[in-house]
Amino acid sequence: MELRHKEEMINLLDTYIEARIFDNRAIFLFGHCNATEEMADYLLTHEIIPTAIFDNNISKQKTNYREIPIIAPESIQNYHGNVHSQHSLNMHLHNDSLLRKNNSIVLIATRFFSEMKAQLRRLGYDGEIIQVVEYNSFTEYSLSGKTLLDKKERVLRGTQILEQIRIKYPVHHIVVLPHDALGDIYWAMSYMQAYCDKHLINDVCIVIVGKRCRQVIELFGEHSIIVLDHKAMNELVQAIIFTCEENCIIAHHDYLYTDLIIQYLNKHFLSFIDYYRYAVYGLNKDARATEPTNFAPFDNKVQIPKGKSVIVSPYAKSVVELPSGFWENIVETYVHQGYHVYTNVAGNEPPIYGTKQLYVPLAQMKAAVEYAGAFIGIRSGLCDVICTANCRKIVVFPDCYYSTTPYKVDEFFALPGWEKIITSE
Amino acid sequence: MELQIEQWKAIWQDNSLDDMDYILLILHNENHDFNNRLCMAFNAKVGNKRKVIIEGQEAYDLLALYTIYAFTDKLIIGSLSLPHGRKLNNLLQCGIATEDELINDIILGGVKWN
Numbered sequence: 170m171e172l173r174h175k176e177e178m179i180n181l182l183d184t185y186i187e188a189r190i191f192d193n194r195a196i197f198l199f200g201h202c203n204a205t206e207e208m209a210d211y212l213l214t215h216e217i218i219p220t221a222i223f224d225n226n227i228s229k230q231k232t233n234y235r236e237i238p239i240i241a242p243e244s245i246q247n248y249h250g251n252v253h254s255q256h257s258l259n260m261h262l263h264n265d266s267l268l269r270k271n272n273s274i275v276l277i278a279t280r281f282f283s284e285m286k287a288q289l290r291r292l293g294y295d296g297e298i299i300q301v302v303e304y305n306s307f308t309e310y311s312l313s314g315k316t317l318l319d320k321k322e323r324v325l326r327g328t329q330i331l332e333q334i335r336i337k338y339p340v341h342h343i344v345v346l347p348h349d350a351l352g353d354i355y356w357a358m359s360y361m362q363a364y365c366d367k368h369l370i371n372d373v374c375i376v377i378v379g380k381r382c383r384q385v386i387e388l389f390g391e392h393s394i395i396v397l398d399h400k401a402m403n404e405l406v407q408a409i410i411f412t413c414e415e416n417c418i419i420a421h422h423d424y425l426y427t428d429l430i431i432q433y434l435n436k437h438f439l440s441f442i443d444y445y446r447y448a449v450y451g452l453n454k455d456a457r458a459t460e461p462t463n464f465a466p467f468d469n470k471v472q473i474p475k476g477k478s479v480i481v482s483p484y485a486k487s488v489v490e491l492p493s494g495f496w497e498n499i500v501e502t503y504v505h506q507g508y509h510v511y512t513n514v515a516g517n518e519p520p521i522y523g524t525k526q527l528y529v530p531l532a533q534m535k536a537a538v539e540y541a542g543a544f545i546g547i548r549s550g551l552c553d554v555i556c557t558a559n560c561r562k563i564v565v566f567p568d569c570y571y572s573t574t575p576y577k578v579d580e581f582f583a584l585p586g587w588e589k590i591i592t593s594e
Numbered sequence: 595m596e597l598q599i600e601q602w603k604a605i606w607q608d609n610s611l612d613d614m615d616y617i618l619l620i621l622h623n624e625n626h627d628f629n630n631r632l633c634m635a636f637n638a639k640v641g642n643k644r645k646v647i648i649e650g651q652e653a654y655d656l657l658a659l660y661t662i663y664a665f666t667d668k669l670i671i672g673s674l675s676l677p678h679g680r681k682l683n684n685l686l687q688c689g690i691a692t693e694d695e696l697i698n699d700i701i702l703g704g705v706k707w708n
Contacts, residue, residue: 425680
């Protein structure tokens with residue numbers, strides 16, 4: 170979960186906690202994902218115990234997170250909203266379980282808020298449904314005057330952004346990489362050249378969000394790059410759809426509400442990497458991924474021993490939590506074998522106990538792991554960035570399903586040629 | 595644009611589409627055979643639910659409204675390439691999905707039928 174989203178979520182939860190909104194209520198979370206786990210963690214630290222996590226994925230149901238059961242959303246039919254609207258139950262108010270049963274609230278921290286809210290309403294739930302973080306400005310199930318006005322102004326702002334880009338790059342093919350995830354950027358860039366070759370595209374302008382994405386693009390050479398903030402990116406994407414902008418591609422497998430290619434996974438398998446090759450760019454199986462060539466040499470400021478070091482990368486923003494003690498056990502094993510173990514950190518991330526912290530610029534990361542000799546990382550975009558490194562590479566997957574699909578994350582996000590560890594509680 | 599938005603909204607309201615469970619837009623950029631198979635599959639899946647199939651200019655007007663934002667989850671857009679940017683044709687042209695799979699597993703496959 171990105172820091173800005175986490176702060177937004179915590180601010181809202183704090184407001185609710187302070188106002189004692191959760192007291193004597195059954196609290197449900199909807200959608201088992203990293204953000205929901207973070208929300209559950211935060212509530213638990215305040216001794217607020219969610220009743221259950223709803224998830225539509227049958228594969229996730231009957232499992233649990235920190236002893237919170239993951240169940241089908243249909244279970245909400247046993248609950249109501251505010252007890253005060255249930256006058257027939259007033260006589261039972263002394264019964265705490267019944268009070269909670271008839272006084273519930275649902276908290277949603279995924280980008281599918283509108284869809285989930287609509288689903289709960291269809292199931293007859295009349296209680297409060299709270300969006301604890303706003304991920305998605307594309308969806309709002311309303312035709313009210315205010316909503317229409319807001320969305321009209323939003324698409325107009327996007328049109329102005331598009332016009333500004335076209336002033337600067339009138340004939341370039343605009344490649345929009347809307348999501349600021351390193352892995353998405355990496356594979357979009359890997360297959361972009363084959364896409365350009367297929368369509369005889371010479372000049373490309375790449376539109377991205379954030380500096381880290383720029384660093385990934387620069388690994389692939391010099392390009393014309395425009396960096397937007399998240400809000401402007403969403404407005405631009407909306408304008409491209411609305412104006413039917415030609416000479417342009419929105420290169421993502423799961424970002425657009427208007428595109429349905431991710432639904433293919435409901436019944437058929439296609440890996441994350443192949444999504445870019447086939448579904449996003451429409452290339453055939455012979456299309457070759459371009460390898461980045463602009464990696465920098467490793468400056469080794471902290472003097473890690475060559476060939477006898479392990480770099481561990483335990484942090485990812487969108488992966489559900491690994492079992493406690495997992496990384497410590499890994500570290501202990503390698504230290505016991507005589508390796509020097511380092512935790513790759515950014516910002517305030519703490520190193521794993523028993524390791525030294527190591528900050529490596531993204532451009533040096535491939536050379537750093539090759540120098541160290543081994544890399545062990547949770548599945549994240551960093552794994553994609555260093556996937557061509559010539560060293561021992563081990564990727565760690567939580568044992569869970571990808572989104573609402575029947576496929577495990579280790580299947581969807583598979584990295585050919587890597588050793589793999591799948592963890593479960 | 596404001597006038598158009600009001601016109602598009604009026605189509606939704608005048609046809610009482612909020613009272614429907616599913617609304618299928620048939621768009622004539624797709625071929626006749628595709629649209630026929632889509633309608634048949636839609637009718638087979640929808641069962642006794644309230645449904646309507648919209649064709650012609652009204653379908654394109656509702657599509658335009660949908661390209662400003664997702665204002666409903668009841669709308670099914672019967673196209674491989676619309677709204678602008680939809681990439682289902684890629685799956686077809688790469689040979690990893692058939693047209694029937696695209697209709698049944700993707701266009702209709704993402705719809706909650708309960």
